[in-house]
Every structure is written in structure tokens, then in C-alpha cells.
Amino acid sequence: MKNKLSLIFSFVLVIGLLAGCGGGRNETANTSTDTGNSPAKENAGKTEAVTLNFWSALDPSSEEGRTIKQLVEQFDSSREDININLQVISYDVMHDKLVAAINAGDAPDISWGLSEWFGEFNQFDALMDLTDYFNSWEDKDKIYSNVIEAYTVDGKLKALPNYLGIRALLYHDDILKEAGYNGPPATWDELLAMGPVIKEKTGKEAFGIAGSGVRSPQELIMYLAQNDVVIAEKMSDGKYKNTWQDNPDQLARAAEVFQFYQDLLSTKTIKSDAKTWGWEEEDQNFALGQYAMVVDGSWMQTYEVAQPEEMADVKIAAPMYKSTPATFMEIAPLFIYKTAKADATWEFAKFLLGAEYQSAVNLNEAPRTDIISDSPWGRDFMALAETGVVFPAVSLGGITNVMQDSLAKVLLKNEQPEDVAAWLSQAINDSLKKTGELSAE
Amino acid sequence: MFFYLTKRGENMKKAAMSLRERKFRRIAYIYVLPALLFFFLLNAYPLLSVLWDSFQIKNLLNKAVSGFAGMENYKEVISNEYFLGTLRNTFIWTVLSVAGEYILGLTSAVALNQNVRGRTFFRALVIIPWIVPIVVAGLTWDWMLSPDYGIINYWLTSMGLIKEPVYWLGEMDTALLTIVFVNIWRSFPFYTITLLAGLQSVSRDVLEAAAIDGAGVRQRFFKIVMPQLKTVSLTIVFIHIIWTAINFDFIWIMTQGGPLHSSETLPIMIYRYAMQEYNFGNASALASMMLGFMLSGFILYYLYTARKSRA
Numbered sequence: 001m002k003n004k005l006s007l008i009f010s011f012v013l014v015i016g017l018l019a020g021c022g023g024g025r026n027e028t029a030n031t032s033t034d035t036g037n038s039p040a041k042e043n044a045g046k047t048e049a050v051t052l053n054f055w056s057a058l059d060p061s062s063e064e065g066r067t068i069k070q071l072v073e074q075f076d077s078s079r080e081d082i083n084i085n086l087q088v089i090s091y092d093v094m095h096d097k098l099v100a101a102i103n104a105g106d107a108p109d110i111s112w113g114l115s116e117w118f119g120e121f122n123q124f125d126a127l128m129d130l131t132d133y134f135n136s137w138e139d140k141d142k143i144y145s146n147v148i149e150a151y152t153v154d155g156k157l158k159a160l161p162n163y164l165g166i167r168a169l170l171y172h173d174d175i176l177k178e179a180g181y182n183g184p185p186a187t188w189d190e191l192l193a194m195g196p197v198i199k200e201k202t203g204k205e206a207f208g209i210a211g212s213g214v215r216s217p218q219e220l221i222m223y224l225a226q227n228d229v230v231i232a233e234k235m236s237d238g239k240y241k242n243t244w245q246d247n248p249d250q251l252a253r254a255a256e257v258f259q260f261y262q263d264l265l266s267t268k269t270i271k272s273d274a275k276t277w278g279w280e281e282e283d284q285n286f287a288l289g290q291y292a293m294v295v296d297g298s299w300m301q302t303y304e305v306a307q308p309e310e311m312a313d314v315k316i317a318a319p320m321y322k323s324t325p326a327t328f329m330e331i332a333p334l335f336i337y338k339t340a341k342a343d344a345t346w347e348f349a350k351f352l353l354g355a356e357y358q359s360a361v362n363l364n365e366a367p368r369t370d371i372i373s374d375s376p377w378g379r380d381f382m383a384l385a386e387t388g389v390v391f392p393a394v395s396l397g398g399i400t401n402v403m404q405d406s407l408a409k410v411l412l413k414n415e416q417p418e419d420v421a422a423w424l425s426q427a428i429n430d431s432l433k434k435t436g437e438l439s440a441e
Numbered sequence: 442m443f444f445y446l447t448k449r450g451e452n453m454k455k456a457a458m459s460l461r462e463r464k465f466r467r468i469a470y471i472y473v474l475p476a477l478l479f480f481f482l483l484n485a486y487p488l489l490s491v492l493w494d495s496f497q498i499k500n501l502l503n504k505a506v507s508g509f510a511g512m513e514n515y516k517e518v519i520s521n522e523y524f525l526g527t528l529r530n531t532f533i534w535t536v537l538s539v540a541g542e543y544i545l546g547l548t549s550a551v552a553l554n555q556n557v558r559g560r561t562f563f564r565a566l567v568i569i570p571w572i573v574p575i576v577v578a579g580l581t582w583d584w585m586l587s588p589d590y591g592i593i594n595y596w597l598t599s600m601g602l603i604k605e606p607v608y609w610l611g612e613m614d615t616a617l618l619t620i621v622f623v624n625i626w627r628s629f630p631f632y633t634i635t636l637l638a639g640l641q642s643v644s645r646d647v648l649e650a651a652a653i654d655g656a657g658v659r660q661r662f663f664k665i666v667m668p669q670l671k672t673v674s675l676t677i678v679f680i681h682i683i684w685t686a687i688n689f690d691f692i693w694i695m696t697q698g699g700p701l702h703s704s705e706t707l708p709i710m711i712y713r714y715a716m717q718e719y720n721f722g723n724a725s726a727l728a729s730m731m732l733g734f735m736l737s738g739f740i741l742y743y744l745y746t747a748r749k750s751r752a
Contacts, residue, residue, distance in 0.1 A: 096716055099716065103501060120719070124501065211700075273589070275611070275700075276608065276610075276611035276700045281587075395502045395719075397717040397719065398717065398718045401713065408699070408700050412700055413613075413701065434500060434503065434718065434720060435502040
């Protein structure tokens with residue numbers, strides 16, 4: 001009898017342990033915030049309401065985060081046929097979770113994301129073709145056309161804009177005035193000329209950059225665009241290539257950009273530590289008035305609450321440039337994955353792109369032409385949308401890594417700008433080759 | 442003939458084993474089954490998968506190309522311009538961390554083994570760094586080391602030890618050594634409590650006898666105390682060599698291997714291959730190489746000690 005009990009106990013143990021390893025899908029649903037809890041929804045459940053898994057990187061402690069949750073709950077309550085299973089996952093971990101989920105065939109139906117992930121997810125063939133849905137949408141003309149173009153690959157729309165992170169030149173007017181300037185620089189040369197003067201007269205640096213981290217490649221492609229070069233061109237075979245090494249003029253222009261970085265450092269226009277600053281240091285030091293100017297996003301407005309005095313003199317202008325006005329336009333995407341619940345997911349996506357949601361959540365950074373805030377943080381940034389540049393639609397994991405390395409070579413190792421430009425060109429093409437996106441031309 | 446005798450011996454042995462013993466043995470196997478299942482599912486299978494993948498073309502971003510890669514993944518990893526630097530960093534990170542932790546752990550254990558006032562309080566206090574979560578410790582040190590607002594730079598400049606704030610985690614020369622320092626701070630309490638337990642088992646009678654025979658403090662420590670700590674020391678050092686060499690989170694939180702790969706170790710490089718470039722062939726090759734390095738080290742040590750004990 002005892003032996004039989006032991007045997008039964010062992011089997012129960014094994015089955016219990018194995019059960020613990022499985023059941024990921026159900027567990028995910030249980031641990032998330034299911035907003036479909038109204039009585040109406042419970043009844044609707046009997047008529048097979050569709051449940052959509054929605055991964056969002058909202059900040060639950062912020063006013064914006066609370067508004068998003070509230071609006072999603074409203075949508076959930078208003079639709080008897082759709083449940084929204086909202087999961088809050090920070091950007092830091094969302095990327096790896098999405099990659100794992102996509103490759104395990106267990107992706108959510110819809111998620112937030114960063115523009116840098118678009119090429120990868122498209123390469124994974126994980127994204128739904130939204131062309132027909134979008135073309136039949138009555139509000140389609142209200143979305144910026146260049147934004148839609150950025151997420152169109154081979155004529156197919158593969159993602160939607162969640163919000164726009166357009167970069168502008170922010171400057172502390174008081175620091176500039178103290179140094180004897182009435183306004184910000186319009187060109188790189190003007191900035192480099194102002195740098196030593198501002199340092200001498202105020203003791204503060206004129207400018208800030210992100211020398212490392214996710215923001216540094218974003219700033220680098222902006223400066224490259226301001227000097228008429230791109231990191232990868234789409235060739236006639238539909239694939240991409242960095243053409244700097246084939247074109248001496250482009251290589252020289254790319255080298256000028258790296259020279260600009262070195263000049264910023266050598267003229268003390270930027271602080272020495274800025275060569276390895278990430279976005280946190282860049283934003284925080286500007287908000288505290290530690291330096292005069294930065295090319296940054298409209299989210300800097302949130303610092304007005306924490307540092308009202310230091311942020312009181314901040315003004316907004318177009319970024320300075322070398323030969324062509326350009327700024328980085330981060331199009332934060334809404335990814336809609338290949339799902340059997342395509343119709344319901346599109347309905348929810350329309351709601352997220354709709355005027356009500358966008359004006360409540362993204363007033364300063366809406367991708368809709370009909371929603372522009374009167375505040376300088378909205379109006380002045382959106383005025384730069386036309387000059388916005390984006391990353392090419394290729395897998396960027398390896399490319400952004402080598403872009404960061406190129407800046408480190410220039411700023412930390414003081415390597416020759418021409419050598420670094422040639423090195424980066426080769427490294428980008430090597431990365432494209434590994435992912436099968438390198439043009440044979 | 443030999444086979445016949447062996448078979449016969451086995452039969453006799455089986456016959457000698459009672460029915461009750463056989464039942465016990467069967468039950469024992471069943472009890473071991475969950476552990477075996479776990480071992481195969483969570484250890485053996487992933488390990489063999491990694492080894493297998495290291496010889497395959499496996500890039501999630503380029504599924505059109507796949508198949509047997511031969512040694513190509515290994516060649517690509519070794520020819521990476523940062524590979525040798527990363528290997529050197531892993532060695533420096535592991536050796537300095539473990540050495541520093543051991544020295545600090547031993548020193549604090551000896552101090553806490555003395556009959557001083559408030560000994561219990563200090564013993565409780567010393568454990569704090571070890572129980573702080575790595576993320577909290579990493580971020581806190583990150584702020585403390587900041588050149589603009591960090592307390593460390595403030596103290597050092599106030600005391601006149603440095604002229605101006607240093608960006609400890611932002612300079613290629615200092616980033617790795619700074620993380621080693623923080624790692625030592627966090628891990629030494631484990632050595633302290635383990636070595637303290639070892640010190641308490643050292644016989645006071647033997648120490649007193651040695652003192653009466655004229656042995657000085659240094660002689661007693663190195664000739665009596667340290668030999669008795671040898672087993673426990675070897676155990677924690679070996680455990681920490683493994684834990685430190687494969688550590689990912691501390692470095693990732695503080696520098697992500699930067700600036701310009703100057704604090705990058707092999708686990709960070711594996712992560713980059715796998716989760717940033719999605720090149721699981723290269724990542725598996727590097728992971729297999731790392732396993733090989735670790736195994737080689739331990740096998741060499743085993744052979745050395747085996748030869749020494751034979752001699």
C-alpha cells in the first residue's frame with residue numbers, strides 16, 4: 001500500500017512539474033490586466049467575443065499612462081465583440097519579449113514598439129499587410145503621408161504610427177543671452193563658433209549630444225542627412241547598400257560629419273563626458289540647465305514639472321545643419337502582427353489612431369495632421385515634420401551597434417574621420433550581408 | 442569464459458537481492474525520475490542544442506540561408522575585431538573580481554572572528570551588499586559614480602585626490618575596473634560568511650599550543666589557519682570563478698559592455714549576437730567556446746591536483 005502511494009505521489013509530482021513548465025498562453029492571460037470585466041462583457045463572452053492581446057509600454061504612474069488605460073477600458077466596454085487584454089511592458093524588455101514571442105509563434109495581436117525594430121520584425125515576416133485596411137479607412141488622409149511611406153515596404157503598409165518623436169533644437173535663452181547671443185545657431189559652423197564663447201562667458205557648455213546608447217545612432221543619421229548622406233540606399237534590386245565607398249563625395253561628406261563630432265569636443269562646445277552620455281544624461285543635464293542647447297524631443301516638456309525654474313527659459317528652433325535642413329523623426333510604431341483576429345485588431349488600431357485617442361494622449365506628437373497642439377511643444381515640433389528623416393527599413397540591430405562604435409572611435413579613440421567613415425560604410429554593408437539585405441549592385 | 446562467469450555472478454547477486462530490496466530500488470528510481478527529467482529538459486537538451494546550432498547557419502533575420510555551416514560560425518566569431526579584447530576582459534573581470542572578493546572576504550572574516558564589541562551587529566551589517574538586488578546595486582552605483590552629481594566624485598575632489606570629476610563608467614581605461622570594484626563590493630559578503638564559518642571551526646587549542654611553542658601571529662595564520670580553510674576556500678573560489686565569468690547582469694546594467702566594448706565580456710558578446718543581431722549560429726559558437734574555455738580550465742586544474750596527490 002505504501003509503495004503504491006509512493007508511486008502515485010511520484011506521478012503526481014512529475015505531472016505537476018511538467019504542468020508548471022507549460023500553459024504559457026493561459027498564464028499570460030491571467031497575469032495581465034484584462035480590461036474586459038464589465039457585466040456586459042461577461043454576457044458578450046457567451047457570444048464568443050474576440051480577445052486581443054495588446055502590449056503597451058505606457059507608464060502607469062504618469063497622467064498619460066492613466067489616460068491610455070482609461071481610454072482602452074472605454075473601448076473595451078463599448079465593444080461587445082472585442083476584449084482588450086492590455087499588458088504593460090517597458091520598452092527595455094519589450095523588444096526581447098517580442099522577438100521571443102514572434103519566433104515562438106505566440107506574438108500579441110498588437111503592440112507598441114520603436115522605429116528601430118521595424119526592419120527586424122518585417123524581416124521576421126511577423127507583420128500584417130495593412131494596405132487594404134488602411135486604404136478603406138475614412139481617416140487615411142489625415143495621417144502624414146511621409147509617415148505612412150516610412151512604414152510601406154514594397155507597396156505594402158506594414159505598421160502604423162503610434163506617435164511622432166520629432167527632434168528640434170531646444171535652447172536655454174538665458175544662457176545664450178548671458179553669452180551675448182540673441183538666438184540659436186543656424187549652421188554647424190555657427191554652433192562651433194559659439195561654443196568657446198558660451199563656455200568662456202557662462203562657464204557652461206554650448207551643446208549636448210548622446211555619444212552612446214540608443215539615441216546616438218538617431219542623432220548620427222540626422223547629422224548625416226544634414227550633410228546629404230544616408231546610411232543605406234535602396235537600390236534598384238529592392239535591397240540596400242551603403243554607397244559611401246563607391247562614391248568619394250559621399251565618403252567625404254560622411255567624414256565631415258565625424259569631423260563635426262570631433263570639433264564639438266575639441267572646441268569644448270560639448271562637455272568631455274558627453275562623448276559617452278546616453279539619453280538620460282543628455283536630457284537630465286539640459287533640463288537642469290547644465291548646458292545651453294540640445295537637439296531633443298517634445299517629451300522634454302515633462303521636465304517643466306520637476307525643474308520649473310531651469311526649464312522656464314527653454315525655447316524651440318529648427319536644428320542647425322550643414323547643407324540641408326533635416327531632423328530625426330522617430331515614428332513610434334503600432335505593430336499589428338499576423339493574426340487570425342485581423343478585423344478586430346484593425347478596429348482597435350483605428351481607435352488608437354483616432355482623433356479622440358490621439359488628442360487625449362498625444363496632443364503634442366500626434367501622427368494626424370488634424371491634431372496639432374497650440375503649445376510650442378506641439379506646433380513648433382510638428383512644423384519640422386517635413387524635414388524629418390527616418391531609418392531605412394532594414395534590420396538595424398547590427399547597424400545601430402556599429403554606428404555607436406563609429407562614434408566611440410571618433411570621440412574616444414580620436415581616429416581619423418575619413419577612416420571611421422570608411423570603416424562604418426564597410427561595417428554597415430557587412431551587417432546587411434548577414435541579414436540578406438545587401439544589394440548585389 | 443569471462444562473460445559466462447560475469448553473467449553467473451550477476452545472477453547470483455540478483456538472487457541474493459530480496460524482493461523487498463528490488464522494490465525499494467524501483468521506488469528510488471521513480472523518485473529520481475523528476476530530477477532526471479529536469480536534467481535532460483533544462484540542462485542536457487539546451488546544451489546539446491547550442492552545440493548543434495554552433496555548426497549550423499542560423500540567422501533569424503535571414504532564414505533563406507540555412508544548413509550546415511561547418512566551422513564557419515567559429516571562424517566568424519574569432520575574426521570579430523572585438524573578440525580578443527572581450528576574451529581578455531573576461532579574464533581580467535573574473536580574476537580581479539574573485540581575487541578581490543577573496544582578499545576582502547578573508548580580511549573581514551578574520552576581523553569579525555575577533556572577540557570585539559558589537560560583533561553580531563557588524564556581522565549583520567556586512568551582509569547588506571550581498572542582499573541588495575543586482576539591479577538596485579548597479580543603478581545606485583551608477584548614480585554614485587556620475588561625474589556631475591555623484592557622491593564618489595564629490596568626495597574624491599573634496600579630499601583633493603582628483604582635480605576634477607572622472608567619468609568612471611564612461612572612459613575606456615576605467616569602465617571595466619570600476620565594475621570590478623562594484624562587483625567586489627557586492628560579492629565579498631558571501632566569502633565573509635563562508636570563511637567565518639570555516640574560521641570558527643579552527644581549534645583554539647591548537648592555536649594556543651602553537652603560540653606557547655613560540656609561533657607568531659603570521660606563522661599561526663599561514664601555517665595553521667589557512668591550511669584549514671583550504672577546502673572551503675577552493676569551493677567558494679571555484680563557484681565564484683564560474684559565477685563571475687558567466688555574469689551578465691552587472692555589466693549590462695552599468696555599461697552594457699561599453700564604451701567601445703572596453704568592458705564587454707563573453708556573455709555580453711553572446712547576448713549581442715543572439716538578441717541584437719539574431720545570429721544564433723555565431724552566438725552558439727561563442728557560447729560553446731566559452732564552455733570549452735571553462736571546462737579546459739577545470740580539467741587542467743583537476744589533472745594538476747591529481748598528479749600532485751599521486752606524487
